[in-house]
Amino acid sequence: MRFKLLTSISVAAVLAAGASQAEPLKIGFMATLEGTYTVLGEDGLRGFKVALDKIGNKAGGREIEYIIAATDASPDSAVRAARKLVEQDKVDIVIGPLSGSEGIAIRDYSKTQPQVTFINGISGAQETTYVNPSENFFRFNMDGAQWSAGLGDYVYNEKGYETVATIGEDYSFVYTQVFGFVLEYCMAGGEVTDRFWVPLGTKDFGSIIAALPDDVDAIYLGLGGGDAVNFLNQYQQAGGDANLIGGSIMVDGTVLSSKGTAKNALIGVPSAGPQADDWDNPKWQEYVKHYQDLFKPEERFPSPSLLATGYYNATIAMATCMDQIGGDLSDGHKKFRACLSTLELDAPNGKIRLDENRQAIGTNFVTEVVELPDGTLSNKLVKVIENVNQTLGIPKDHFAKIGLPSREVPECKKSY
Numbered sequence: 001m002r003f004k005l006l007t008s009i010s011v012a013a014v015l016a017a018g019a020s021q022a023e024p025l026k027i028g029f030m031a032t033l034e035g036t037y038t039v040l041g042e043d044g045l046r047g048f049k050v051a052l053d054k055i056g057n058k059a060g061g062r063e064i065e066y067i068i069a070a071t072d073a074s075p076d077s078a079v080r081a082a083r084k085l086v087e088q089d090k091v092d093i094v095i096g097p098l099s100g101s102e103g104i105a106i107r108d109y110s111k112t113q114p115q116v117t118f119i120n121g122i123s124g125a126q127e128t129t130y131v132n133p134s135e136n137f138f139r140f141n142m143d144g145a146q147w148s149a150g151l152g153d154y155v156y157n158e159k160g161y162e163t164v165a166t167i168g169e170d171y172s173f174v175y176t177q178v179f180g181f182v183l184e185y186c187m188a189g190g191e192v193t194d195r196f197w198v199p200l201g202t203k204d205f206g207s208i209i210a211a212l213p214d215d216v217d218a219i220y221l222g223l224g225g226g227d228a229v230n231f232l233n234q235y236q237q238a239g240g241d242a243n244l245i246g247g248s249i250m251v252d253g254t255v256l257s258s259k260g261t262a263k264n265a266l267i268g269v270p271s272a273g274p275q276a277d278d279w280d281n282p283k284w285q286e287y288v289k290h291y292q293d294l295f296k297p298e299e300r301f302p303s304p305s306l307l308a309t310g311y312y313n314a315t316i317a318m319a320t321c322m323d324q325i326g327g328d329l330s331d332g333h334k335k336f337r338a339c340l341s342t343l344e345l346d347a348p349n350g351k352i353r354l355d356e357n358r359q360a361i362g363t364n365f366v367t368e369v370v371e372l373p374d375g376t377l378s379n380k381l382v383k384v385i386e387n388v389n390q391t392l393g394i395p396k397d398h399f400a401k402i403g404l405p406s407r408e409v410p411e412c413k414k415s416y
Contacts, residue, residue, distance in 0.1 A: 060327025100173025122310025
């Protein structure tokens with residue numbers, strides 16, 4: 001009798017475990033589907049859908065059920081979206097957010113929700129993982145400073161730009177982008193003469209354009225989305241003709257595919273970021289084709305933006321680990337998080353692994369904007385930089401002394 005009872009209990013346990021694993025995997029997707037960065041969020045969603053198509057909408061043997069929450073690039077909107085997904089919709093995993101200050105806010109919120117695993121979408125503020133990292137927040141994209149790797153050296157030594165002024169949106173991601181650029185550019189010997197900051201959602205750039213110095217070799221543009229397009233239109237109307245340097249989202253497909261001719265001012269502009277449109281790597285080419293085939297031409301960009309790629313990689317990382325652990329999220333996602341922490345992702349834009357803060361170490365690309373025969377604009381590969389870590393190759397103790405990215409940090413110095 002005792003043997004039969006134990007057998008019955010064992011069978012029941014197996015059946016219960018099977019039923020649990022068969023339950024849908026609930027994923028919360030969040031991105032900037034409102035405000036200045038709407039077009040960025042829309043392509044992030046496309047990247048997420050490409051990944052779902054790639055994995056057959058299953059992970060760990062479980063069907064994926066996803067819920068979309070919109071943000072507007074503000075920290076408050078990100079927390080509201082995450083709270084709905086976690087506390088109301090009861091998702092297992094959150095993929096997002098997109099914008100820099102959103103990422104910092106979600107890192108902090110994740111600490112209050114230890115039962116949920118958060119995988120960053122594409123937000124790129126340095127502080128998100130560098131300061132007080134969260135044990136259940138993972139970032140498979142490099143931060144904005146890492147995305148600048150190679151650019152400062154290139155524009156100083158190859159383009160001959162010895163003096164530069166910068167314009168940037170006044171928030172954490174662009175602080176991080178400018179941080180990475182200024183650090184490398186000034187160490188190469190360059191001088192940053194002025195730094196201008198504008199609020200997200202700026203419509204009128206007239207006063208900034210009027211204040212731009214005319215005695216610098218180039219102007220660095222740390223703008224994106226609607227702000228980037230507005231600036232280019234007004235700069236062209238004002239007769240601006242300075243050499244330009246682009247931040248990663250200034251020359252991304254979200255801007256290069258915008259309507260009008262102002263974007264043509266970007267032809268020949270050097271930049272750097274986590275991908276290059278014409279990279280001949282077979283895995284990259286396969287991913288681009290998948291993106292192009294999944295959406296009608298009028299419903300997508302000619303090539304996936306870095307926002308699409310970030311969300312794609314985050315989703316593939318999730319699915320890879322869910323498959324490895326058989327969909328088992330028990331014990332506070334212990335097996336799942338252990339897998340994410342040690343995963344080396346063979347991503348379309350290069351291999352990605354995480355450091356001790358669950359921050360990506362990856363590949364960066366120096367590019368220049370070119371016009372293709374069909375009239376579209378694209379980023380042409382100039383140079384590949386591998387294994388870019390969060391301290392940009394600088395020893396950790398030296399890097400810590402530089403300070404956190406801000407309007408005035410880092411100082412423009414030849415050594416740190």
